Amino acid sequence: MVPYEYLGMVLSGKSLYRMAHNERFKMHLKTIKNVMKKLKKDRFLLLFFFSGFFLVAFVFVTLGDMFYRQTGDMPALIGAAKNSTILTAIWISISAASVSALIAFIFGVPLAYILARKDFAFKSVIEGIIDIPIMIPHVVAGIALYGVFMRSGIIGAPFGKLGIVFVDAFPGIVAAMLFMSLPYLVDTAREGFKTVDPRLENVSRSLGASQWTTFRKITFPLASPSIFNGCILCWARGVSEFSAVLIIAYFPKSAPVMIYDLFTMYGLTSSRPASILLVSICLVIFIILRASKHGEKR
Template identity: 35%
Template sequence: MATFLLLPVLVLLGRGLDTHVLETLRAPAVLAALRVSAVTTGTALTVTLLLGTPVAYLLARRRFPGRTLLDALLDLPMVLPPVVAGVALLLTFGRTGLLGRPLELAGIELAFTPAAVVLAQVFTSAPFYVRAAKAGFLAFDPDVEAAARVDGAGSWQTFRRVTLPLAFPFLLEGAVLAWARSLGEFGATLLFAGSLQGETRTVPLAIYNAMESALAPALILSAIMVVLAFGVLLTLRLIAGRRP
């Protein structure tokens, strides 16, 4: 099993990280794909952190009708095939979709734009962060927060000085997972955002496109993705090792 899992990865690294790596990385198409992925995944992660953290805290600390159902529904994008996620986004935000006409009247066009890439990445990656963040908020006794309030701390002070530091390893782990999922997103992005060079063509889409013409960029970009994936896994192991 170990040989089966590792051999293709090693072969890919051997073929991809050859002497022409720097030359290929300077190619406009490769640089454009790396730039699009860096910008969109960074934006998607920011949106996920800002909107996902309150949702995770709400699910961890509050009891309300429908909480269990909401919790399950928020995990749904993790198990949906990426192509299905792309179809759902297109039917909702596309020009002829549910919200397409109101958005068009407001002068907003989402489908087949960089914003569509970000939406696809948030849709498929945010549940990973919310799940990890919720575990972080559940990992310590709420009485710690209550004690801070008794000592005179306000709600925001308690959250910033007590809750966030205690949950931080989980939040960091969730952020890394969400970013990695965004970086590898393919199906939903292809259907909802297309593959326009310099606009919506991320690294996975560039690999798919290069496989039909020039193999070298596809191999090098694939090797880069392997290195990044290993870096993500190593980071998660280090975080888990430091977790109390």
């Protein structure tokens, strides 16, 4: 029995008596008691532990409850996993987020480096512009994007001549995801570059390396953990984008749009399996990416 199962039992009102007499439960309780005993010695850590635990519990209970409720209707979950429309929507979300993360990486890393290394006029204005997508409501971002990327928009029109359409098309989803997620990459990469001592670059150049070679061999590898984290955050933010995507590209349906449709048309029971599927796939990718980075670090 794992902790969320206890939680499930409590939430579903199952026998607390049965749970209290479960041997493994008693063992877990003992471990928790030991940890608490140690923490009691340090009230400062105890306070921080509980304030942090509140956030973890908030996320865990919300998602855990969704997963637990679905365990009562496994055929629906299996059905969703076999449903090509749902799988296509998830694929669209994942692939569009990957393309947007790649574009953010290509253009964001040089910008992050400049912001980390150089002081220049209006630097704080540029930093503010980059962070605007974090501040504005996503619907507002969607409306702004629609205006720019529609067929007569300042970006949409020239691209339209090249045969690239954004409204109700895959490039539109990418554009919306890119707009909403680029601050995460730029900000994280900038902080990463700041941790690399500029004197390492100086020494590298005194040893005959050009600026480009120095960046490739010294700066980028040393800042790469932060850049990698930025890419993951950027990608994850892209996958989860809904409002902006909904306005610029209702079709082809990305996973959040598809799930919202299912919810409004058929209710909670129909939208939950697709949601669980999306969360599970993203979670697996997230864990693999984090684990690969951790392994590399070691």
